[in-house]
Amino acid sequence: MIQLKSAREIETMAAGGRILALTHAHLRSHVRAGLSTGQLDKIAEDFIRSHDGAVPAFKGLYGFPGAICISVNEEIVHGIPSPKRVLADGDIVKFDVGVQYQGMYTDACITVPVGTIDPTTQRLVDVTERALEAGIAQAVPGNYVGDIGHAVQQVVERAGFSVVRELVGHGVGHLPHEDPQVPNHGKPRRGTRLQAGLTIAIEPMVNVGGAVTRTLADKWTVVTLDGTRSAHVEHTVAVTEDGPRVLTRL
Ligand code: MG
Numbered sequence: 001m002i003q004l005k006s007a008r009e010i011e012t013m014a015a016g017g018r019i020l021a022l023t024h025a026h027l028r029s030h031v032r033a034g035l036s037t038g039q040l041d042k043i044a045e046d047f048i049r050s051h052d053g054a055v056p057a058f059k060g061l062y063g064f065p066g067a068i069c070i071s072v073n074e075e076i077v078h079g080i081p082s083p084k085r086v087l088a089d090g091d092i093v094k095f096d097v098g099v100q101y102q103g104m105y106t107d108a109c110i111t112v113p114v115g116t117i118d119p120t121t122q123r124l125v126d127v128t129e130r131a132l133e134a135g136i137a138q139a140v141p142g143n144y145v146g147d148i149g150h151a152v153q154q155v156v157e158r159a160g161f162s163v164v165r166e167l168v169g170h171g172v173g174h175l176p177h178e179d180p181q182v183p184n185h186g187k188p189r190r191g192t193r194l195q196a197g198l199t200i201a202i203e204p205m206v207n208v209g210g211a212v213t214r215t216l217a218d219k220w221t222v223v224t225l226d227g228t229r230s231a232h233v234e235h236t237v238a239v240t241e242d243g244p245r246v247l248t249r250l
Pocket of ligand 1: 096097107108109201203234
């Protein structure tokens with residue numbers, strides 16, 4: 001069931017989303033080779049909790065052990081932060097963060113280079129960010145969920161990369177995951193119709209190689225089956241009469 005949000009609820013989400021965006025900026029400024037994903041998880045959790053009323057929403061969600069999800073290189077999503085996973089120059093690291101603030105949830109992800117990355121990886125990150133912007137631009141009343149997926153897919157496939165299909169964006173707000181599902185592929189004018197008050201997480205996951213995924217023995221970490229790198233960026237977006245409002249950007 002889709003739950004539309006009131007103007008007031010959207011303002012609360014924007015306040016929480018601002019804390020999330022600040023958390024991302026904080027993480028970005030800390031990333032360097034030699035740091036473990038466990039250390040970065042602690043940095044994120046401390047930063048989120050330093051804001052009155054803000055809680056890392058993924059901690060314990062469905063039993064997840066970290067405060068945030070941190071996925072490196074061929075890991076697509078749901079990487080478990082660990083003191084044993086140490087970042088190296090040339091890696092890319094994805095910080096998927098959920099914030100609960102005054103009873104409302106926001107969700108966003110950034111992909112950050114560690115030191116100097118190779119040209120293909122840089123292009124992967126750039127294309128994924130462009131795909132997200134193309135998807136966001138479609139989040140207007142009267143459009144459909146399929147318009148978002150189609151826009152994302154077009155940007156990705158024209159660049160010669162592939163879109164992950166087994167994982168999708170979603171409604172967000174009262175809960176971390178709500179209806180509708182928001183796939184990163186699709187056909188125009190198909191699926192759920194978008195209305196003002198809908199709040200969704202749009203989150204392209206893009207692979208250098210094939211689209212197929214597998215889950216590691218830790219039962220969380222989703223990686224590319226072929227071992228090629230993956231980028232993931234995400235914003236929580238409110239559909240409004242004035243157009244898409246990105247709630248997780250400064
Ligand atoms: Mg997320």
